[in-house]
Amino acid sequence: MISIIILTKNEEKDLPRCLNSVSWCDDVHVVDSGSNDETLNIALLQGAKISTNTFRSFGQQRNYALDELKVKYEWILFLDADEVVTSKFKTEMIKATESAENDVAGFYCCWKMMLYGKWLKYCDNFPKWQFRLMRKGRARFTDFGHGQKEDKVEGKIEYLREPYLHYGFSKGWFYWIERHNKYSSQEAIARSLKRPPVKQIFSRDASTRNPALKSWLSRMPGWPFVRFFQAYILNFGFTEGAPGFIYCINMAYYEFLIQIKMHEQRNESQPVQLSATASSGVELENP
Template sequence: MNEAGRLGDCLASLSFCDEVVVVDSFSTDDTVAIARAHGARVLQRAFEGYRSQKQFAVEQAAHDWVLCLDADERVDATLRAAIEAERAAGFADAAGYRFARLSNYFGRFLRHGNAYPDRVLRLFDRRRGGWRGNREVHESASVDGLVKTLRGDLLHFPYRSLEQQLLKTQRYARMMAEHDFRRGKRATLAKLVLAPAWRFWRGYLLRGGFLDGWHGLVYAYVRANYVRQKTVMLWLLQQGQPVADPPQDRP
């Protein structure tokens, strides 16, 4: 949805693929035109959730082996070479492949802390798996069979600004709190106090986030704030309180 600023680089990194399918949520910018200019087959579908949108894309592909990317991701040269080598070997013995995701955070790639290696399963045989389950946020693919790890990185450019990151993490926190509440998970006073602090110190100190300089410090603080928001929202849901404004009827 409205990814004209990032989609071109994503699709350029996929030039080695036999087919490219882009699922668009009725963008109002040049997203569709850019996708078609790169030779992609564009399908438009109303957004119902991150997981279901990705599974829809998988089901539309012409081939059984699929590589799934978001518009803010790119395949680096090392990962491309690894994927092409596996394809040449017929993806022998594997049902899927995972690889590291390397995120750029306001001008610096984060190589420590909770940010890296952040391995994700994105290349798989759709006959043996896909974007399964009912969780629409922090979704992940899974397969039945052997999963191998490839060299190289999936480059990730997730945030245009701090404001955009804060709005995004707040939306994710609400969605996760609502999902956890439906599953019967509950927050406690101890979690309200300790969970955000633990997320910060685990990433910043124990996993070396401080080695990424001020970028690592800000990232650790914002991620800890996400945990705080999610836990507070879950607590409020338990108390029968709303965590979002109700829909407004238009006059």
């Protein structure tokens, strides 16, 4: 079987759906970072084990769970509260873990981005991969942008092709925009200061290639428009109707926020050169 770890903070709206989707598991852990709504009561009522830890970053929170929780099984699935395990994903996950060779440290997983009940397959550039299913003790996480990626992996990572569901807009657009304003600051720092080498753009591994592409393309003039054009026109996002258009517009806006914050960081990192006159208030003669 598989142990499940869910990160939460004020997730009373999404957590019931997430927990219902993993009711088949007898080792569900909720790692909470200070909820003041009904999140913890919901978790208790549905039999989840609860731990609390101050949230610093996604990578740090997942590593805390790996270090502190006494999980029951060899395999661990990490979920967010706005994600749902489908019956097909469960079947493929169990099949993959039961047949995995000993040198497999884990699996990249992908999601179906859902908006207004519609799967945004083209707008969201499906599939996008994250390291979510891992063998206990065989990997860690490190922060990258507003999220995290795998770190210190002992073994190889394979791909689980069947997606789970991701309801990233379940709390409404006001919440999404507020969160992504914060996320854009973290992404700007990561793409500016932790920019991967150019050679990673050509990696066959999507988990390596995509962060590198984002970091380098973010410096291109007009990148937010290019992002919209690629997803909505070239990738046939327009076939997904109004949800697709709304999503692509907001993702372009998100990339715009990242780009202007990267520009601010570059300007702030350059020391201001003051003339002798301006700095001292005394006019000096040329030597």
